[in-house]
Amino acid sequence: MRRWQWGLFLAGVVLTLVLGLGLTQNLLGLYTQILALGGATVANLLLGLFLLVLLGLVLTLGRIFWLVGRPVRPTPKRNPRQPHTAVSAQLADLAQQLAQIEDRITRQVLEAQYQELANQQARQPLRLVILGTASTGKTALVNTLLGRIAGEVAPSLGTTTTAQVYGLRLKGVPRRIELVDTPGLQEGSVAGASREMQAREWANQADLVILVVDNDLRQSEFQVLQHLRQLGKRVVLAFNKTDLYLAADQTALLTQIRQRVQGLLAPADVVAIASAPPSVTLATGEPYQPPADIERLLRRLAAILQAEGEDLIADNLLLQCQQLGAEAQAILDRQRxxxxxxxxxxxxxxxxxxxxxTPLPGVDLLAQAAVQAQMVVELGQVYGCELSLAQGRELALSLVKTLTALGVVRGVASLVSRTLKATLGGYVITSAVQSISAAYLTRVAGLSFITYFQQNQSWGTGGMDGVVQTQMRSQEAGLPQFIQMAWQRIKPRN
Incomplete structure (x- = not known):
C-alpha cells in the first residue's frame, strides 16, 4: 500500500476505537441502571451481548488489517495456447483452401496430404529424429536406446544411407514413440547431398530432434540448430563420445557448448553422453566393454515428453498444416x-x-466506368469478395477519377494518337484512338483492382494513386505492342 492509503486506514482505525470507547461508556451506564432496576440476570445478558458485538468488531478489524496489509500476489495468467484447438482450426481452413483448387490432380495430391494430417491428429506417435553430422555416433545412440543392434556402426562417412524408423517405449510416456535414424549431414558427395536433404525433411516432420555432436559445435551444426529453432522445433543436443575426453576436458567442452547455444537451448537440453564406448584391454589382458552412458539423456527425454509430448505433437502438426496451407495458397494465388x-x-x-x-469526342469515362463496374464485381468473386454492382460502380468511378487526376487519360490518348498517326487518318483515327485508349485504361484499372483484392481490399500505404502509378510503369514498355495488337483486333475488315 502507498503511504496515503496507510494514513487513511489508520485514521479509520483510530476513529473506530474512539467511537467504540464512547459506546462502551454508554453501555456501562446502561448496565448499571438495568442492574439497579432489573436485577443481575438481565444486566448480565446485556453484558454478554455487548461482549459478542465487541468481539465481532475486533475480528472484523483484524480481517480488514490482514487483507490490506498482505502483499498482493499477481493473478496467474492462464496459458492461451491451445495447440490442439489451433490444429483443428487450421485443418478446417485448409479444407476450404483445397476445395477452391480447380486442377483435379493437384487437388487430389494435396487432399491426400491433408487426410494424412487429419488422421495423425488422433493417432500420431511421438516422432524423435536423430540428426547430426556423419559419424558423430547417431546409429550407435539408436542401438543403445533400443538395446539391440538396429543399424550398422562404422567410422566411415555415410554408413547410414537412408532413414530407418524404429519403435521405442519410454517409462512414463503413454504415447508410442517413433525413433528415426537419419543419414549424416555434410558427407561431401552428390549422394551425400541427397541423403542430407532426406535427413532435413525428416527433421522438419519431427516432434523432437536429438542433434548429436561429438565435439564443440561446427558452424554447419550451429546453423542446423538455428534453422530447427526458427521452425519452432524442440531440440535436445547430445554431446556424444565423451568417453574419449578426460573429465576436465569433458566438463570444459560441455560448458563451452552450452554457452554457444545460449538463447537457443536451455542448459538442461545440452546433455553429455557416451553411446558406444570402445572396448579396452585390461592389465590382465582381458577385454573390457565399458557400459554406455545415456542415462542423463533418457531422463531428459522422458521429462520433456511427459510434460510437453501432446503439445509437441500438436505444434508439429500445426507446422505441417501451415506448410501445406502455404503450398495450397500459392497454387490458389496462381489460379486466381x-x-x-x-x-x-x-x-x-x-x-x-x-x-x-458509339464514338464520342474524347474518351467516354462514364461508359468506361460502367464497363469496369462489372469487371470489378467479377474480380471480387475470384478473390472471394462479393460486391454488388453499385459497389463495383462506386469503386470504378473512384479509379476513373484517379486516372483523370493523374493525367493518365490524356497521356494515353496522346500516345495512342501518335502511334497510329503514321498509318491512319480522318474519322477512323479518332475512333481507333478512343477505342484503344479505352482498352488500355480498362487494362490498367483491372490490374490495379487485382492488386486491391490481393491486398484484402486495401490500396496499401500509397493509396489508389500509388497502385495506379505502379501499374502504369509496369505496362509502359509494352504499350506500343499493345496498341498494334489492339488495332489488329478493331480495324475494319475489307
Missing part, C-alpha cells in the same frame, strides 16, 4: 491470377468495342 487476367483481358476488349461502336 490466371482467372483475373482472363477477366481483365475480356473487359478491355469489351470496353474497346463499346467505344468503337
Amino acid at each position: 491470377q490466371r482467372q483475373a487476367a482472363g477477366i481483365v483481358e475480356r473487359f478491355q476488349w469489351i470496353g474497346a468495342g463499346v467505344v468503337w461502336l
Whole structure:
C-alpha cells in the first residue's frame, strides 16, 4: 500500500476505537441502571451481548488489517495456447483452401496430404529424429536406446544411407514413440547431398530432434540448430563420445557448448553422453566393454515428453498444416491470377468495342466506368469478395477519377494518337484512338483492382494513386505492342 492509503486506514482505525470507547461508556451506564432496576440476570445478558458485538468488531478489524496489509500476489495468467484447438482450426481452413483448387490432380495430391494430417491428429506417435553430422555416433545412440543392434556402426562417412524408423517405449510416456535414424549431414558427395536433404525433411516432420555432436559445435551444426529453432522445433543436443575426453576436458567442452547455444537451448537440453564406448584391454589382458552412458539423456527425454509430448505433437502438426496451407495458397494465388487476367483481358476488349461502336469526342469515362463496374464485381468473386454492382460502380468511378487526376487519360490518348498517326487518318483515327485508349485504361484499372483484392481490399500505404502509378510503369514498355495488337483486333475488315 502507498503511504496515503496507510494514513487513511489508520485514521479509520483510530476513529473506530474512539467511537467504540464512547459506546462502551454508554453501555456501562446502561448496565448499571438495568442492574439497579432489573436485577443481575438481565444486566448480565446485556453484558454478554455487548461482549459478542465487541468481539465481532475486533475480528472484523483484524480481517480488514490482514487483507490490506498482505502483499498482493499477481493473478496467474492462464496459458492461451491451445495447440490442439489451433490444429483443428487450421485443418478446417485448409479444407476450404483445397476445395477452391480447380486442377483435379493437384487437388487430389494435396487432399491426400491433408487426410494424412487429419488422421495423425488422433493417432500420431511421438516422432524423435536423430540428426547430426556423419559419424558423430547417431546409429550407435539408436542401438543403445533400443538395446539391440538396429543399424550398422562404422567410422566411415555415410554408413547410414537412408532413414530407418524404429519403435521405442519410454517409462512414463503413454504415447508410442517413433525413433528415426537419419543419414549424416555434410558427407561431401552428390549422394551425400541427397541423403542430407532426406535427413532435413525428416527433421522438419519431427516432434523432437536429438542433434548429436561429438565435439564443440561446427558452424554447419550451429546453423542446423538455428534453422530447427526458427521452425519452432524442440531440440535436445547430445554431446556424444565423451568417453574419449578426460573429465576436465569433458566438463570444459560441455560448458563451452552450452554457452554457444545460449538463447537457443536451455542448459538442461545440452546433455553429455557416451553411446558406444570402445572396448579396452585390461592389465590382465582381458577385454573390457565399458557400459554406455545415456542415462542423463533418457531422463531428459522422458521429462520433456511427459510434460510437453501432446503439445509437441500438436505444434508439429500445426507446422505441417501451415506448410501445406502455404503450398495450397500459392497454387490458389496462381489460379486466381490466371482467372483475373482472363477477366481483365475480356473487359478491355469489351470496353474497346463499346467505344468503337458509339464514338464520342474524347474518351467516354462514364461508359468506361460502367464497363469496369462489372469487371470489378467479377474480380471480387475470384478473390472471394462479393460486391454488388453499385459497389463495383462506386469503386470504378473512384479509379476513373484517379486516372483523370493523374493525367493518365490524356497521356494515353496522346500516345495512342501518335502511334497510329503514321498509318491512319480522318474519322477512323479518332475512333481507333478512343477505342484503344479505352482498352488500355480498362487494362490498367483491372490490374490495379487485382492488386486491391490481393491486398484484402486495401490500396496499401500509397493509396489508389500509388497502385495506379505502379501499374502504369509496369505496362509502359509494352504499350506500343499493345496498341498494334489492339488495332489488329478493331480495324475494319475489307
